[in-house]
Amino acid sequence: GAGVSQTPSNKVTEKGKYVELRCDPISGHTALYWYRQSLGQGPEFLIYFQGTGAADDSGLPNDRFFAVRPEGSVSTLKIQRTERGDSAVYLCASSSIRDSEQYFGPGTRLTVT
Amino acid sequence: AQSVTQLDSQVPVFEEAPVELRCNYSSSVSVYLFWYVQYPNQGLQLLLKYLSGSTLVKGINGFEAEFNKSQTSFHLRKPSVHISDTAEYFCAVSGSRSGNQFYFGTGTSLTVIP
Numbered sequence: 001g002a003g004v005s006q007t008p009s010n011k012v013t014e015k016g017k018y019v020e021l022r023c024d025p026i027s028g029h030t031a032l033y034w035y036r037q038s039l040g041q042g043p044e045f046l047i048y049f050q051g052t053g054a055a056d057d058s059g060l061p062n063d064r065f066f067a068v069r070p071e072g073s074v075s076t077l078k079i080q081r082t083e084r085g086d087s088a089v090y091l092c093a094s095s096s097i098r099d100s101e102q103y104f105g106p107g108t109r110l111t112v113t
Numbered sequence: 114a115q116s117v118t119q120l121d122s123q124v125p126v127f128e129e130a131p132v133e134l135r136c137n138y139s140s141s142v143s144v145y146l147f148w149y150v151q152y153p154n155q156g157l158q159l160l161l162k163y164l165s166g167s168t169l170v171k172g173i174n175g176f177e178a179e180f181n182k183s184q185t186s187f188h189l190r191k192p193s194v195h196i197s198d199t200a201e202y203f204c205a206v207s208g209s210r211s212g213n214q215f216y217f218g219t220g221t222s223l224t225v226i227p
Contacts, residue, residue: 042219042220045216093157103159104149106154
């Protein structure tokens with residue numbers, strides 16, 4: 001079956017602009033996670049959804065970052081007033097309620113110029 | 114709080130030689146441990162996981178790992194590497210079976226030399 005998909009695969013934006021990154025989880029997976037992977041680092045947790053609600057948003061670095069999952073499936077990560085330090089690969093993962101494994105998408109590479 | 118340390122940022126090894134990628138974690142509670150592999154320009158793929166039971170875990174592509182609670186380690190091993198094993202390897206820890214974030218190490222870049 002289809003895995004986790006993320007769009008766009010690459011996004012280049014200017015400093016100060018607003019961006020939206022989309023994640024389509026595996027069908028039926030209730031849990032959805034966003035991570036950020038900076039160059040030379042491991043993925044860093046941002047936010048976790050169980051269904052439509054954000055169960056844990058403790059990893060969001062500041063209030064410029066926001067994520068939604070209005071129907072409990074697709075999620076959008078939104079970044080306002082982008083800064084050069086936001087440049088990274090943003091990874092999405094999903095899992096089922098009974099599964100310990102998180103299935104990762106290919107990521108969106110965000111470059112802020 | 115949980116954290117993961119991968120001491121070796123880069124590991125070069127000759128083809129058909131054995132390899133060990135080290136992972137140590139810190140946690141005050143029961144943990145679940147994972148190794149993921151990331152090939153160039155691809156997403157993270159699960160190699161193996163430890164949830165409970167036998168401390169020796171076997172994964173895909175001939176990899177295995179051993180959970181050592183006293184040393185808080187979960188080292189990844191392969192007895193004979195192949196060129197296709199060249200990739201970035203990440204160790205991760207979670208505090209529960211599901212519904213919890215993963216804490217990742219900084220990764221180990223494995224390069225297999227022909």
